[in-house]
Amino acid sequence: MNHPLDRKTDISKAAILWRKNPNAIFEFHMKKAAYSQRTMQAYRPHFARFAGWLNKTGLSVHKVSTDDITCYVDSLANTRFGTPTEILRCLSVLGLAFKFLDANPNPALVARKQLHDQIDEKARFEYLPSLASNDVNAILTAIRSGIDDPSWHRCRDHAIVAVMLYAGLTFPDTRRLKINDIVDSCVNSDNDGALVLKLKVGLTDAKPYQTILRPHGVKALRHWLSVRANSPIESEFVFHSANGRALTEENVFAIVSEVLDLVGIITPHQHRKFILRNTFAIRECRWGTPQSEIASSLGISLQEAERYQAVAARQIGNQE
Numbered sequence: 001m002n003h004p005l006d007r008k009t010d011i012s013k014a015a016i017l018w019r020k021n022p023n024a025i026f027e028f029h030m031k032k033a034a035y036s037q038r039t040m041q042a043y044r045p046h047f048a049r050f051a052g053w054l055n056k057t058g059l060s061v062h063k064v065s066t067d068d069i070t071c072y073v074d075s076l077a078n079t080r081f082g083t084p085t086e087i088l089r090c091l092s093v094l095g096l097a098f099k100f101l102d103a104n105p106n107p108a109l110v111a112r113k114q115l116h117d118q119i120d121e122k123a124r125f126e127y128l129p130s131l132a133s134n135d136v137n138a139i140l141t142a143i144r145s146g147i148d149d150p151s152w153h154r155c156r157d158h159a160i161v162a163v164m165l166y167a168g169l170t171f172p173d174t175r176r177l178k179i180n181d182i183v184d185s186c187v188n189s190d191n192d193g194a195l196v197l198k199l200k201v202g203l204t205d206a207k208p209y210q211t212i213l214r215p216h217g218v219k220a221l222r223h224w225l226s227v228r229a230n231s232p233i234e235s236e237f238v239f240h241s242a243n244g245r246a247l248t249e250e251n252v253f254a255i256v257s258e259v260l261d262l263v264g265i266i267t268p269h270q271h272r273k274f275i276l277r278n279t280f281a282i283r284e285c286r287w288g289t290p291q292s293e294i295a296s297s298l299g300i301s302l303q304e305a306e307r308y309q310a311v312a313a314r315q316i317g318n319q320e
């Protein structure tokens with residue numbers, strides 16, 4: 001027996017059924033299209049929110065226009081659904097919904113095409129997930145506790161987070177960092193002097209670059225190096241596994257996630273890969289570090305560094 005809202009159903013009848021139970025209808029078609037549970041979980045809140053918006057505004061689903069979709073997208077501003085990633089996800093799921101209704105033209109897909117450049121621009125110059133100051137302080141407290149922790153793995157893990165937060169290292173740079181990539185430029189004995197990290201693989205190209213590890217990161221890395229020096233495990237890598245091999249990116253991701261969870265920082269899974277690097281860059285911008293120096297420290301172009309400058313400027317403006 002066919003579902004009451006299959007592709008042969010009259011559009012007016014479809015609209016009536018939609019109004020009665022839009023979520024159940026959408027669930028049926030998502031399962032019928034064999035989408036994974038993970039995809040359905042990501043799409044479900046977007047569809048439910050849109051169905052609620054339709055009900056609130058009194059719009060009939062078969063009369064929704066591209067302008068209506070654009071208006072709905074505008075209503076997502078200042079909500080967790082208003083980020084570029086979530087907006088594109090929203091338009092994709094609405095595109096599916098109107099496809100199920102045989103809408104032609106499909107208002108959601110038309111809107112997505114019209115808004116694509118605008119959303120892409122917003123993603124480049126506004127949306128870069130980073131940590132708030134209180135979150136950074138919580139991580140710093142954890143890093144300091146790691147210095148006092150006799151556990152080999154805990155000491156290493158906190159040092160990993162420290163160099164990513166206070167030097168802006170990427171996951172690949174962190175896992176590939178070797179002992180001979182560290183230049184000790186400290187001439188003092190207070191352990192706060194600079195450590196220069198020579199990185200052979202940048203985020204956007206293969207050109208080698210250097211960055212200076214900031215003081216809080218220096219303390220954590222120095223402590224780890226002293227613990228590492230007394231370990232029977234031999235490895236060329238700064239952060240190695242128990243068998244001396246380089247960590248994988250999955251290992252580094254798990255370590256960062258564990259530390260974030262440990263200090264109670266709730267952030268979406270997909271943001272965790274770059275959130276420490278973004279935080280480092282944005283804080284440097286807010287402290288007045290020249291854009292050229294930030295680009296050099298991160299191994300990126302000046303154009304890419306503009307993204308961080310734009311976010312930092314917006315954050316400062318929101319506080320004034």
